[in-house]
Amino acid sequence: MGRFHRHDDGTVHAHEHDHDGHDHSGQGHSHGHDHSHEHTHNDVAGIGHDEHAELIGDHSGYQTGSERIEVLEAIFAENDLAADANRAEFDAAGVSAVNLMSSPGAGKTALLARTLAVLQGRVRVGIVEGDVETAIDADRLNGLAAQLSLLNTGDGFGGECHLDAVMVANAISRLDLDALDLLLIENVGNLVCPAEFDVGAHRKAMVASVTEGEDKPLKYPVMFRVVDAVVVNKIDLLPYLDFELELFLANLKAVNPKAAVFLVSARTGEGIEQWIDWLLAQLDGKTSTLGHNS
Amino acid sequence: MHELSLCRSIAGIARRAVADRKVRTINLDIGELRQVVPETLAHCWQLVAVGTALAGSRLEVNRIPAVVRCLECATDTTLSGLPILRCASCQATTVEIVSGEEFTVTSIDVEV
Incomplete structure (x- = not known):
């Protein structure tokens, strides 16, 4: 099951976590992006992102980098x-x-x-x-x-x-x-x-x-x-x-x-x-x- | 609760746009004339995203004000309060909508 987290910027979202062997005791479960959960980032490891270099957006506040992909698609399309x-x-x-x-x-x-x-x-x-x-x-x-x-x-x-x-x-x-x-x-x-x-x-x-x-x-x-x-x-x-x-x-x-x-x-x-x-x-x-x- | 259907559409757009990259934030333009409740949309997004590759991502909503242009005197009026499409200058109701009906995924921030 996903868990709901509140981030410093006030946003709330849910993560899918594997909780095996993960200690959630105590209230001090911080969830910055420097956490040690088993998020698999392997899926992006091999992707060359030079082609998106010009699209990189503001990713201040993130430990890892962020790229912005322009989409502009109507949700009702x-x-x-x-x-x-x-x-x-x-x-x-x-x-x-x-x-x-x-x-x-x-x-x-x-x-x-x-x-x-x-x-x-x-x-x-x-x-x-x-x-x-x-x-x-x-x-x-x-x-x-x-x-x-x-x-x-x-x-x-x-x-x-x-x-x-x-x-x-x-x-x-x-x-x-x-x-x-x-x-x-x-x-x-x-x-x-x-x-x-x-x-x-x-x-x-x-x-x-x-x-x-x-x-x-x-x-x-x-x-x-x-x-x-x-x-x-x-x-x-x-x-x-x-x-x-x-x-x-x-x-x-x-x-x-x-x-x-x-x-x-x-x-x-x-x-x-x-x-x-x-x-x-x-x-x-x-x-x-x-x-x-x- | 059509926010749930909308989130499914947004998820479809996101999956097609990012392939297998990890989505961090999906940026939306939503006009004030749309009957979409941002808080409900955010809640429904969690229901749709959880257990999928989009889990952990969030929606960032950019609200676009409702603006009408008068066909009589060409004045632009930004609507507030009651959504009555009327020119604030000459009170004509023959207006065209300039903005406020947007409902678009503008961009997606992915991890690198």
Whole structure:
């Protein structure tokens, strides 16, 4: 197991140590870089480092030397490549893909169920369902969608908080994209992480419900800023809430002046047609205007 | 907790960049508009690095301020507090982001 160490400069990190024959008694276990642990430095012993000589950075405070290797690689680069590949697949199949995000309980699945009911027989809709551990949402939508691919994100390290492009690539490999017009990707309920990961959809949309508070756009600006459309859900509850719709809309406009906004009740169906029209417009413009939405 | 996924990506970048050399510090540029918590990132890095060749290395985060440029009056505004993209000079919301969305491994310090 690794041990956590605090260094003089305040940084904390963990080392992998072989503790056999190593005396840790007493509190005076100092851990400067002049220590005598069994760090194997042999792996670098034979490497000529002249080629990096010009890159040597500041290594004051270190007993051994340090070289700086310039990298300049975007941390999302790998995900973005996979996202581009997904988008290319959608384009080749003539499918318009929408990444649907929200906090837990805002009504993504209810909105999808209502949307599928309205579009049934008009548009062939596929669903990628990103649940953390269960098939509950998928069960709610089964029978309504032309095709459905369930993507449990709980296989990894304690369950993922978002869908990434590779997960979506796995999900769409189980779909016949050629037999679809529209693919709705229901992301994991979370207003933070999904906003950072491009999954290859042409458009991003989110559901914000009126039970969540007017300040949500200011608290989760990245999510509210990346989306092309915001469905304000549960408006049938407005008479019973202190929610100030005008304030919410002003906050939304402050972080994202361009988003299309739809006032909807997925429960009663109120306002659903405008949302449907927006989805259909994505299909109409598919070949000409739908570019790569970052 | 997408910091864990991000650390896995960072580890991949580091392994490709340094081959079998011993990594000491990985230097990152992270813009203020990114929803990344540096402390969480550092913690997740330990989870990802421990038991691998990257064990003992650490992340050094260089925070990049969020700056928007007004498309109306060309003024640059550095955002602070609420992340509202608005020109401080003319209050226009038609702005472009100059910096703040960085999320890059800039360099890696290795032992020699």
